[in-house]
Amino acid sequence: MLNYSTSEENYIKAIFHLQRQDGTVTTNELANELKTKPASVTDMMKKLKAKKLLHYQPYQGFRLSNDGNKVALGIIRRHRLWEYFLAEKLKFSWDEVHEVAEHLEHVSSKKLVDKLDEFLGFPRVDPHGDPIPDANGKIEISKKICLTELSFNTPAVVSSVSDQSSEILELLEHKKITIGTKLEIKKKFDFDNSMEVRIGRQPAFTISKQLAENIFVTSSPTLLPNGEGKRNK
Amino acid sequence: MLNYSTSEENYIKAIFHLQRQDGTVTTNELANELKTKPASVTDMMKKLKAKKLLHYQPYQGFRLSNDGNKVALGIIRRHRLWEYFLAEKLKFSWDEVHEVAEHLEHVSSKKLVDKLDEFLGFPRVDPHGDPIPDANGKIEISKKICLTELSFNTPAVVSSVSDQSSEILELLEHKKITIGTKLEIKKKFDFDNSMEVRIGRQPAFTISKQLAENIFVTSSPTLLPNGEGKRNK
């Protein structure tokens, strides 16, 4: 497999994340995400198209090709394995791992990454609850939904928290909610959109609308192949 | 402390290593070491001089300044800690660690490096037996000498092997010599420059001139401050 520059990798990764939500990604979206200018994005899109990593017609937006997706999954694998390493082994706190992993992810030795994976015991999710692609690029896509969209009496696992301010962390700690917590919704109140939540067999307690909006959960994870949507092999 | 580009760091590191032997480093030496052209070296020397990392007058060679030395020791600290991690935790073999560490060393988060150091148990030497600078840039300078220069009946520790071919590794394994082995010389033969060596209390055995020339040992390590040779503080 070929090697890509740090800059190319950052573009590929950003497109991968944006197209999860959008399908196709626009120049301005990407420029905004990468804190760069639209003109720079266009330049890079031409380059990535020439390398067959994305589909792109001028003015029509772009999305990753099959190859592009594979490259993206490799970068995400490295990023999330390093995040796991930093949190689990080096005792970085949950909200510090991302920034350092942004740098480590660009060290692209296949052997390093696979041995790191083994050393860590083949973790399935990173410290934010996001799934880690395996050595073949397979990733468990667990449809992550906001707690506000979860149905009644459906057990789900907290997989991520969008806000990462110390205020929300304080509140989550008090309510004993962390990544991996299993919970279900018992009641919703239309008046203020607050809800009653229960963790395991403990008594239910109340969560505000604002808090619920920042908590994301998964129900049943599914193993999906990489690539462009077609099942390959 | 400021941040330097990967390229700048590679130059600084190379000068540091070359000036151990030479005192002052020349343009051609450095170009050769970095597999680049003399003109490129001159360009970079101007840049590093402007950043006050080295002493340099055109045509007169160069050497690192006090600040330059500190930066170099930081890079070497990162490099050797990663080498230790790769060998000790990820089970890379001794001769594979250098290449991967060449990339990891440029991730310069102070917190990452200090936490890695702690996680590894503050190792004093890397897998090649070279000393690892501590968080303040202090390094144990153990005068490393070739086995051919070691005096009779002077206990010394094997600290590195210059050649790293599989042939020499096979021979070392057979003779039960690895990094860290304590040994002393009992006899030397002028005819073929072979020598009798003893490990601990075991019976002495013979080592050829060619093998001895590739084995380096240290006697008593000393803790030296960083900087330009003056004792700072």
Added chain:
DNA sequence: TTAATATTTTAGTTTTGTCTAAAATTATTT
């Protein structure tokens, strides 16, 4: 101590990735 040789520096290009400003295209209104 000149002449020849080797080393080092300068000058001018190249590549990668960025930028600004202007032109082209698409989208939105009236």
Added chain:
DNA sequence: AAATAATTTTAGACAAAACTAAAATATTAA
């Protein structure tokens, strides 16, 4: 549907880090 606005692309410039070829300086040898 024409006019206006927003988005995207092109054109031209720049900085970093490399290179080649030529000029400048140092070193060595005759």
